Amino acid sequence: xxxxxxxxxxxxxxxxxxxxxxxxxxxxxxxxxxxxxxxxxxxxxxxxxxxxxxxxxxxxxxxxxxxxxxxxxxxxxxxxxxxxxxxxxxxxx
Amino acid sequence: xxxxxxxxxxxxxxxxxxxxxxxxxxxxxxxxxxxxxxxxxxxxxxxxxxxxxxxxxxxxxxxxxxxxxxxxxxxxxxxxxxxxxxxxxxxxxxxxxxxxxxxxxxxxxxxxxxxxxxxxxxxxxxxxxxxxxxxxxxxxxxxxxxxxxxxxxxxxxxxxxxxxxxxxxxxxxxxxxxxxxxxxxxxxxxxxxxxxxxxxxxxxxxxxxxxxxxxxxxxxxxxxxxxxxxxxxxxxxxxxxxxxxxxxxxxxxxxxxxxxxxxxxxxxxxxxxxxxxxxxxxxxxxxxxxxxxxxxxxxxxxxxxxxxxxxxxxxxxxxxxxxxxxxxxxxxxxxxxxxxxxxxxxxxxxxxxxxxxxxxxxxxxxxxxxxxxxxxxxxxxx
Numbered sequence: 001x002x003x004x005x006x007x008x009x010x011x012x013x014x015x016x017x018x019x020x021x022x023x024x025x026x027x028x029x030x031x032x033x034x035x036x037x038x039x040x041x042x043x044x045x046x047x048x049x050x051x052x053x054x055x056x057x058x059x060x061x062x063x064x065x066x067x068x069x070x071x072x073x074x075x076x077x078x079x080x081x082x083x084x085x086x087x088x089x090x091x092x093x
Numbered sequence: 094x095x096x097x098x099x100x101x102x103x104x105x106x107x108x109x110x111x112x113x114x115x116x117x118x119x120x121x122x123x124x125x126x127x128x129x130x131x132x133x134x135x136x137x138x139x140x141x142x143x144x145x146x147x148x149x150x151x152x153x154x155x156x157x158x159x160x161x162x163x164x165x166x167x168x169x170x171x172x173x174x175x176x177x178x179x180x181x182x183x184x185x186x187x188x189x190x191x192x193x194x195x196x197x198x199x200x201x202x203x204x205x206x207x208x209x210x211x212x213x214x215x216x217x218x219x220x221x222x223x224x225x226x227x228x229x230x231x232x233x234x235x236x237x238x239x240x241x242x243x244x245x246x247x248x249x250x251x252x253x254x255x256x257x258x259x260x261x262x263x264x265x266x267x268x269x270x271x272x273x274x275x276x277x278x279x280x281x282x283x284x285x286x287x288x289x290x291x292x293x294x295x296x297x298x299x300x301x302x303x304x305x306x307x308x309x310x311x312x313x314x315x316x317x318x319x320x321x322x323x324x325x326x327x328x329x330x331x332x333x334x335x336x337x338x339x340x341x342x343x344x345x346x347x348x349x350x351x352x353x354x355x356x357x358x359x360x361x362x363x364x365x366x367x368x369x370x371x372x373x374x375x376x377x378x379x380x381x382x383x384x385x386x387x388x389x390x391x392x393x394x395x396x397x398x399x400x401x402x403x404x405x406x407x408x409x410x411x412x413x414x415x416x417x418x419x420x421x422x423x424x425x426x427x428x429x430x431x432x433x434x435x436x437x438x439x440x441x442x443x444x445x446x447x448x449x450x451x452x453x454x455x456x457x458x459x460x461x462x463x464x465x466x467x468x469x470x471x472x473x474x475x
Binding site: 026027028031032035036039054055057058059061062063065066 | 394
């Protein structure tokens with residue numbers, strides 16, 4: 001199911017790398033899916049979101065700025081965008 | 094039951110000013126004829142049309158023969174870019190633009206640059222929406238530039254652009270500068286730092302179906318349409334629309350200072366209340382150096398169309414730069430260039446005479462509207 005986070009890497013019970021597949025979702029759904037995944041993760045965790053909605057290229061960095069996170073990398077993988085975010089302190093979320 | 098409508102979306106097309114409506118109706122009687130005809134009725138229409146051009150010229154400090162009337166603001170911008178590019182094709186085919194120009198300018202730049210084997214050079218903007226003037230000046234000073242285009246102010250976010258500094262550099266480089274004053278004329282002084290000036294009567298309370306293009310003598314351009322008596326805009330324009338536009342502009346300019354003060358205070362009030370009363374709002378554009386009546390903000394985790402719809406049901410007409418729920422539309426290129434949240438966007442342009450009580454009521458209603466859209470999307474906890 002799209003929008004659900006998939007854990008990858010990291011130790012059991014304390015994942016530090018999460019992938020959110022938001023391909024096919026329209027704005028604001030990709031940012032919502034990303035924020036939902038980020039909510040349960042600690043500061044310093046990395047979340048990667050895959051999105052086909054062009055608005056995600058702007059809205060993910062804007063969300064990160066508003067919530068104290070940092071976009072580490074933005075790339076395009078064929079049909080979709082790949083953005084990796086480093087999460088900031090939990091209280092900012 | 095009737096709902097009192099409050100229009101807060103006057104950008105591009107404001108409610109028609111009463112004086113403009115009166116002038117339009119009078120011109121339907123007096124100026125119905127074809128102004129190209131030589132009989133009395135035709136000459137009367139011609140006199141009204143010439144009078145309108147004269148008044149518009151006076152309002153922007155130009156000569157009457159420098160003013161051309163277009164069938165729309167879009168047509169004025171397209172023609173400005175394409176005719177200058179054609180006239181200066183021996184110099185080059187590149188067109189320098191800011192990233193936040195109106196879509197009509199960007200599209201015309203792409204179109205004409207491709208035709209002449211040149212390119213559109215797009216200069217980025219800061220988070221405030223203001224163009225990087227040093228980068229703009231550097232871009233227009235390179236060889237092969239047919240023309241440069243920089244808006245007077247951005248109609249979506251209200252940011253004023255550094256047109257004076259850019260025009261000075263453009264003049265030194267011998268590159269004509271098109272200034273799109275479509276969001277400015279009638280609201281703030283537009284100055285004289287331009288070689289071509291485009292303006293939009295609908296935006297200052299005139300009728301739709303008309304655009305204005307003012308071109309300084311000495312700017313080289315070539316028609317790129319079949320020959321016609323109306324050289325730049327074949328077929329001419331509606332005489333009643335032209336007269337109403339001129340009358341509306343005179344009225345807008347007469348009340349400009351007062352309208353500036355009133356609307357600036359109302360926008361300042363919204364800039365204060367909205368972030369204080371709604372969580373996670375990204376207010377776009379600078380607090381100073383902006384148009385008096387324009388405000389744009391985006392609400393995190395909200396779809397813009399839902400907010401527009403809910404506000405409409407509550408009696409408020411607002412705009413949006415969001416492209417949510419549509420897989421075919423791109424979000425506002427202006428918000429994207431600024432790095433401002435594109436979803437959940439609400440765009441406001443206050444018409445002249447907006448009442449403070451209506452603005453307060455809007456600010457009262459807005460938090461509940463955003464909260465209900467967030468509740469429906471299940472994002473209150475995020």
